[in-house]
Amino acid sequence: MLSVPDQVLLIVVGTTALALILFFIFSLWDQIRAAVLNEAPFVSAPEEAIDDIVAALDPQVGDAVYDLGCGDGIVLRALHAANPKARYIGIEKGMIPFVTAKWRCKHLPRRAVKIRRDDFFETDLCPANKVYVYLYAHVLDMLLPKFKRELPKGAIVVSLDYQFSDRKPDKVITLDHRGGARGRRLSVYRF
Numbered sequence: 001m002l003s004v005p006d007q008v009l010l011i012v013v014g015t016t017a018l019a020l021i022l023f024f025i026f027s028l029w030d031q032i033r034a035a036v037l038n039e040a041p042f043v044s045a046p047e048e049a050i051d052d053i054v055a056a057l058d059p060q061v062g063d064a065v066y067d068l069g070c071g072d073g074i075v076l077r078a079l080h081a082a083n084p085k086a087r088y089i090g091i092e093k094g095m096i097p098f099v100t101a102k103w104r105c106k107h108l109p110r111r112a113v114k115i116r117r118d119d120f121f122e123t124d125l126c127p128a129n130k131v132y133v134y135l136y137a138h139v140l141d142m143l144l145p146k147f148k149r150e151l152p153k154g155a156i157v158v159s160l161d162y163q164f165s166d167r168k169p170d171k172v173i174t175l176d177h178r179g180g181a182r183g184r185r186l187s188v189y190r191f
């Protein structure tokens with residue numbers, strides 16, 4: 001018969017192991033699903049690019065800034081820190097990035113930063129006047145008709161690294177930090 005401290009230890013170790021296994025399974029599932037469906041996988045924007053992303057979006061009072069596929073919410077947190085008076089909405093389909101984003105943004109007011117577990121193809125974008133995306137070009141192409149249909153006139157889309165195949169950006173910002181191959185440019189589109 002195990003002593004009470006041993007039983008407690010066993011429960012703690014067992015629960016931690018189970019949590020780690022579930023985390024691993026869900027992460028793997030997110031990545032496999034993204035690969036099979038040819039979707040953008042969960043990869044955070046590089047730290048070095050964050051200030052430039054915030055500067056390009058330039059959040060102002062009254063803005064509704066959407067991060068489509070918000071990952072772990074790194075950009076939403078930086079945007080909120082830059083201007084807590086705008087509204088930020090993160091849409092994320094993957095279970096692990098969604099839970100991580102919720103956890104990392106838990107100290108931020110819900111009225112300012114909302115994270116929704118949703119498919120961005122199903123999300124109403126009419127309220128957005130600024131959109132940030134870090135998604136493959138073919139996913140951007142699939143989103144383009146939705147952007148044209150739903151975004152209000154004058155809304156901007158800021159895309160990290162990838163561009164639409166058939167639409168020229170209004171502005172390209174080259175990021176000259178010394179990171180790796182990711183986070184090299186921002187393309188700004190006005191709708």
Ligand SMILES: C[S@@+](CC[C@H](N)C(=O)[O-])C[C@H]1O[C@@H](n2cnc3c(N)ncnc32)[C@H](O)[C@@H]1O
Nearest residue numbers: 041042043044045069070071093094119120134
């Ligand atoms: C490359 S990550 C970008 C994360 C974050 N925007 C950033 O810049 O750090 C792309 C994210 O989009 C999410 N995603 C892909 N397809 C999606 C969809 N249809 N609806 C919602 N999220 C999606 C993925 O789960 C992933 O977390």
